[in-house]
Amino acid sequence: MVRVDSPIDSPVLAIVGGGQLARMMEQAAVSLAVPVSLLAEGPDVSAAQVNPTTTVGDYRDLETLRTVASGCAVVTFDHEHVPPEHLRALDAEGHACRPGPHALLYAQDKREMREALTRLGVPCPRWAPVADAAELERFAAAGDGFPVVVKTTRGGYDGKGVWVVDGPEAAADAFATGVPLIAEELVDFRRELSALVARSASGQVAAYPVVESRQENGVCREVIAPAPGLPAERAAEAEMLAMKVAAELDVVGILAVELFETVDGRLLVNELAMRPHNTGHWTMDGAVTGQFENHLRAVLDLPLGSPRARAPYTVMVNILGGEVGRLYDGYPHVMARDPDLKVHLYGKAVKPGRKVGHVTAYGDDVDALLERARHAAAWFEGRRDDEIEDEAQEAARD
Amino acid sequence: MVRVDSPIDSPVLAIVGGGQLARMMEQAAVSLAVPVSLLAEGPDVSAAQVNPTTTVGDYRDLETLRTVASGCAVVTFDHEHVPPEHLRALDAEGHACRPGPHALLYAQDKREMREALTRLGVPCPRWAPVADAAELERFAAAGDGFPVVVKTTRGGYDGKGVWVVDGPEAAADAFATGVPLIAEELVDFRRELSALVARSASGQVAAYPVVESRQENGVCREVIAPAPGLPAERAAEAEMLAMKVAAELDVVGILAVELFETVDGRLLVNELAMRPHNTGHWTMDGAVTGQFENHLRAVLDLPLGSPRARAPYTVMVNILGGEVGRLYDGYPHVMARDPDLKVHLYGKAVKPGRKVGHVTAYGDDVDALLERARHAAAWFEGRRDDEIEDEAQEAARD
Numbered sequence: 168m169v170r171v172d173s174p175i176d177s178p179v180l181a182i183v184g185g186g187q188l189a190r191m192m193e194q195a196a197v198s199l200a201v202p203v204s205l206l207a208e209g210p211d212v213s214a215a216q217v218n219p220t221t222t223v224g225d226y227r228d229l230e231t232l233r234t235v236a237s238g239c240a241v242v243t244f245d246h247e248h249v250p251p252e253h254l255r256a257l258d259a260e261g262h263a264c265r266p267g268p269h270a271l272l273y274a275q276d277k278r279e280m281r282e283a284l285t286r287l288g289v290p291c292p293r294w295a296p297v298a299d300a301a302e303l304e305r306f307a308a309a310g311d312g313f314p315v316v317v318k319t320t321r322g323g324y325d326g327k328g329v330w331v332v333d334g335p336e337a338a339a340d341a342f343a344t345g346v347p348l349i350a351e352e353l354v355d356f357r358r359e360l361s362a363l364v365a366r367s368a369s370g371q372v373a374a375y376p377v378v379e380s381r382q383e384n385g386v387c388r389e390v391i392a393p394a395p396g397l398p399a400e401r402a403a404e405a406e407m408l409a410m411k412v413a414a415e416l417d418v419v420g421i422l423a424v425e426l427f428e429t430v431d432g433r434l435l436v437n438e439l440a441m442r443p444h445n446t447g448h449w450t451m452d453g454a455v456t457g458q459f460e461n462h463l464r465a466v467l468d469l470p471l472g473s474p475r476a477r478a479p480y481t482v483m484v485n486i487l488g489g490e491v492g493r494l495y496d497g498y499p500h501v502m503a504r505d506p507d508l509k510v511h512l513y514g515k516a517v518k519p520g521r522k523v524g525h526v527t528a529y530g531d532d533v534d535a536l537l538e539r540a541r542h543a544a545a546w547f548e549g550r551r552d553d554e555i556e557d558e559a560q561e562a563a564r565d
Numbered sequence: 566m567v568r569v570d571s572p573i574d575s576p577v578l579a580i581v582g583g584g585q586l587a588r589m590m591e592q593a594a595v596s597l598a599v600p601v602s603l604l605a606e607g608p609d610v611s612a613a614q615v616n617p618t619t620t621v622g623d624y625r626d627l628e629t630l631r632t633v634a635s636g637c638a639v640v641t642f643d644h645e646h647v648p649p650e651h652l653r654a655l656d657a658e659g660h661a662c663r664p665g666p667h668a669l670l671y672a673q674d675k676r677e678m679r680e681a682l683t684r685l686g687v688p689c690p691r692w693a694p695v696a697d698a699a700e701l702e703r704f705a706a707a708g709d710g711f712p713v714v715v716k717t718t719r720g721g722y723d724g725k726g727v728w729v730v731d732g733p734e735a736a737a738d739a740f741a742t743g744v745p746l747i748a749e750e751l752v753d754f755r756r757e758l759s760a761l762v763a764r765s766a767s768g769q770v771a772a773y774p775v776v777e778s779r780q781e782n783g784v785c786r787e788v789i790a791p792a793p794g795l796p797a798e799r800a801a802e803a804e805m806l807a808m809k810v811a812a813e814l815d816v817v818g819i820l821a822v823e824l825f826e827t828v829d830g831r832l833l834v835n836e837l838a839m840r841p842h843n844t845g846h847w848t849m850d851g852a853v854t855g856q857f858e859n860h861l862r863a864v865l866d867l868p869l870g871s872p873r874a875r876a877p878y879t880v881m882v883n884i885l886g887g888e889v890g891r892l893y894d895g896y897p898h899v900m901a902r903d904p905d906l907k908v909h910l911y912g913k914a915v916k917p918g919r920k921v922g923h924v925t926a927y928g929d930d931v932d933a934l935l936e937r938a939r940h941a942a943a944w945f946e947g948r949r950d951d952e953i954e955d956e957a958q959e960a961a962r963d
Contacts, residue, residue: 177893177912194595197588197615200892200910200922217595219617373904455905470900477875494598495575502868506771507853512598514575524598 177201180467181236181262182214183226184245187513187522188443188459189214191451192243195459201467206235214245216514229253236262243420243466244442247274265368265419265466266441273416274441278320278349284436287415289408291436292316292427293352299342300335306350314353319346329385354435356427360394361446362409365461368419368468373461374406375454375474380425380446386520387445389540390483392453392476395533397428405434412439421462423447445485445522450474452509452527453481478529482536486524488517489548494524497547501526505539523547575599578865579634579660580612581624582643585911585920586841586857587612589849590641593857599865604633612643614912627651634660641818641864642840645672663766663817663864664839671814672839676718676747682834685813687806689834690714690825691750697740698733704748712751717744727783752833754825758792759844760807763859766817766866771859772804773852773872778823778844784918785843787938788881790851790874793931795826803832810837819860821845843883843920848872850907850925851879876927880934884922886915887946892922895945899924903937921945 177200182189185207193203193214206222207215215221224231226249236242236257242264251268258264266274273280281294293310297303297317307313317338319328328346331353332338341348359382363375379394380387393402409424416422423444425437447458456464456472464471491497494512501510505528512524526543528536545551575598580587583605591601591612604620605613613619622629624647634640634655640662649666656662664672671678679692691708695701695715705711715736717726726744729751730736739746757780761773777792778785791800807822821842823835845856854862854870862869889895892910899908903926910922924941926934943949 176891190595193615194592197592198907198909199896200912202614202912215617216600217591217615217617219613219615219619221617455907464900469896471904472900473904475905493574498597498867502862502870506869506871507873509596509853511596514598514600 178241178467179204179220179239180463181239181242182206182245183232183235183242183249185209185212185214185221186245187213187515189245190217190513191443191448191457191459191511192245192463193218195457195463199460199463201463204235204237204239206231213513213515227253229256232257233260236260241265241466243462244271247271247441251275263368267417267419270416270418271441274439276320277318277438278347280439281349283416284412287411289412289436290434292354294349296320297348297350300338303332303335303338303350310352316351316353317341318349318351319344320349321346327385354427354437355430356435357430358394358428359437360397360405360426360428360434361390361444362405362424362426363444363447363450363458363474364406364409364413364422364424365420365458365465365471365474366410366413366418366422367465367471370414371465371471372410372413373456373471373474374410375447375450375458376476377402377405378446378449384520386485386487386522388485388487389537390446390449391533391537392449392481392483394428395480401428401432401434408434408436412436420465421447421458445525448511448525449481449483449527451511453477453483453529479531480533480536481527481529482533482540483525483527484537484540484544485522486512486526486544486547488515488519488521488523489550491547491549492517494547497543501543501546505543508539508543510543576639576865577602577618577637578861579637579640580604580643581630581633581640581647583607583610583612583619584643585611585913587643588615588911589841589846589855589857589909590643590861591616593855593861597858597861599861602633602635602637604629611911611913625651627654630655631658634658639663639864641860642669645669645839649673661766665815665817668814668816669839672837674718675716675836676745678837679747681814682810685809687810687834688832690752692747694718695746695748698736701730701733701736701748708750714749714751715739716747716749717742718747719744725783752825752835753828754833755828756792756826757835758795758803758824758826758832759788759842760803760822760824761842761845761848761856761872762804762807762811762820762822763818763856763863763869763872764808764811764816764820765863765869768812769863769869770808770811771854771869771872772808773845773848773856774874775800775803776844776847782918784883784885784920786883786885787935788844788847789931789935790847790879790881792826793878799826799830799832806832806834810834818863819845819856843923846909846923847879847881847925849909851875851881851927877929878931878934879925879927880931880938881923881925882935882938882942883920884910884924884942884945886917886919886921887948889945889947890915892945895941899941899944903941906937906941908941 179202190213254264254268376393378392381389413422423440427435451457509527528539577600588611652662652666774791776790779787811820821838825833849855907925926937
């Protein structure tokens with residue numbers, strides 16, 4: 168591996184995983200002049216395209232991890248999938264893994280997460296482990312019956328590994344995975360919220376404004392910061408809940424707590440993520456300190472930057488892979504139409520439904536911001552104005 | 566050279582020169598997913614540290630330039646020193662050099678610049694070429710006598726190649742350079758301003774708010790955006806003047822027009838720079854579109870982003886090399902004292918007086934912003950509060 172010995176002698180940070188989260192961490196690391204030793208899945212993945220000190224290899228291989236971590240006091244992550252025993256080995260060899268394996272466990276395993284949150288008194292949907300169809304039926308019968316949600320405890324993301332089932336037969340696919348499952352009540356929610364905090368190694372915590380996130384087929388599609396109309400006391404409750412979880416689980420770096428706001432006004436924790444999160448991408452353009460910079464500051468145990476919003480509202484819309492192969496061709500129209508829009512592309516090959524970038528707009532009027540950001544994202548996806556109009560009208564009817 | 570073939574098939578941009586301007590262009594290129602082929606002076610210079618597709622070589626060598634430009638439709642620059650004949654050769658071979666050699670000439674040669682501006686009717690200090698001491702005396706006698714300013718027509722930067730002389734004897738050093746000289750009146754100025762514009766290949770122009778810049782020993786030290794108390798009509802005059810110069814000289818990319826605001830209220834052009842400029846670093850945190858992103862958009866002939874300021878005032882203070890070798894050690898104090906401050910370090914080895922980074926603060930109160938940014942810069946430079954206080958008081962007396 169090539170290693171840059173920085174002339175300014177900053178500590179080198181190891182990042183495991185070469186997706187867009189690592190790419191945007193690297194972008195933030197440029198300003199801090201922190202060199203990054205990257206472990207990438209391939210030579211041309213998103214983060215490897217913009218980092219000269221990349222090792223290509225498998226994060227499940229301890230020797231590879233040792234190579235990447237060599238000379239690095241701190242190791243952090245693009246994803247939560249590194250085997251905990253490898254993290255414990257790196258830690259024992261003097262490389263601080265942040266977040267550490269004891270915290271990452273709760274992002275890796277949904278049953279562990281539910282057990283920990285329940286122990287901490289954090290409100291969650293009603294849940295139980297279910298080993299077979301009979302247990303699933305008992306779980307449903309103990310509540311309002313079917314439908315209920317069934318989730319694999321491990322390996323799910325972006326809606327994968329989650330089923331809404333009408334009865335035990337419908338859970339056949341879930342049981343067929345062979346992965347341990349939990350069942351959860353199907354929450355009657357008004358909307359989804361996300362509370363994002365950065366927590367440093369020595370325990371400083373910064374809480375970003377609580378946002379509303381909108382999913383499409385289980386994938387984050389839009390984020391509005393702050394969540395419109397959220398009462399101040401409920402926002403504070405969500406922030407304090409996220410800070411409590413971060414502290415109690417000893418999370419270092421960014422923690423995203425995804426929440427349901429129920430129709431009867433309660434907050435229930437849906438998921439935890441221990442890395443910069445899609446619901447925090449708006450912070451790059453919309454907050455004083457972006458989540459990627461604060462993640463770096465947190466894992467390097469530097470004082471955190473202000474999470475304050477810079478505009479009354481910031482809206483982020485994901486660009487998903489569509490019918491257009493060359494995203495660059497979207498620039499002339501998108502940039503000419505809206506000189507105030509911020510575009511972030513990840514350098515990823517376009518595949519249908521894959522997250523390949525996001526756009527951000529900020530200002531006073533949420534509806535106008537949504538129109539601008541949706542138009543741009545749709546254009547990059549190869550959808551044109553008539554389709555965008557239809558969607559906007561559909562959304563307005565919802 | 567390693568070349569990343571971007572999965573999204575964006576055009577690759579060639580950048581000649583590996584200083585901090587190229588580094589910050591690369592940082593902006595990450596969001597646009599535009600791969601950069603970099604020509605760097607050494608393997609660990611500022612921009613090379615954060616770019617995986619770097620060629621190390623000499624920008625005065627045409628073959629090296631050809632290697633870097635290979636596969637690139639557009640070539641742009643970290644500095645203005647590439648020999649024009651090489652640029653013409655690259656251009657003829659299908660690599661659009663932006664800005665082009667016909668424009669760069671006016672940033673490379675001060676006599677050519679003065680002649681062009683005079684021809685365009687752009688107000689300049691009184692000036693003349695001076696071949697020897699007798700011509701210098703005649704120049705002085707035709708005005709208010711000595712002192713006058715003597716400049717080399719080529720090769721000067723950051724105050725080098727500029728002398729304020731009391732008489733012809735004092736110009737001996739200048740004549741000894743063997744470089745052609747011009748003489749200029751010593752302008753009685755109130756302050757220095759900078760008008761920054763981005764101009765795209767097809768002629769779209771975006772003008773940033775006009776800023777006040779403060780020099781120290783000929784080096785840019787502080788910038789206040791917008792220039793406090795500048796009458797709207799004078800700001801408009803400066804913007805229009807910069808747009809006119811950009812159009813008439815066919816500049817593509819960022820053009821910085823450095824101006825004197827005279828004590829009797831006129832604007833006189835001091836210098837031109839045809840690249841992102843120190844007086845525009847504030848835009849990274851203080852404007853909707855940073856100058857580095859707009860430089861990329863301009864040279865790639867994409868529509869320009871809004872140059873609008875995001876806060877009433879943004880202040881930038883340069884970090885110059887001081888007594889501290891390891892800038893990273895400044896973070897714990899600087900970040901803890903001021904969570905809203907933005908820090909940009911360039912990864913450069915610390916040498917006395919060398920530009921190694923900058924800090925930015927934005928808000929309503931210029932004095933408070935200056936105090937915050939000066940404190941942080943001074944801390945990175947190894948100066949402590951008592952010295953900073955003295956300087957602030959000295960500045961207040963000026």
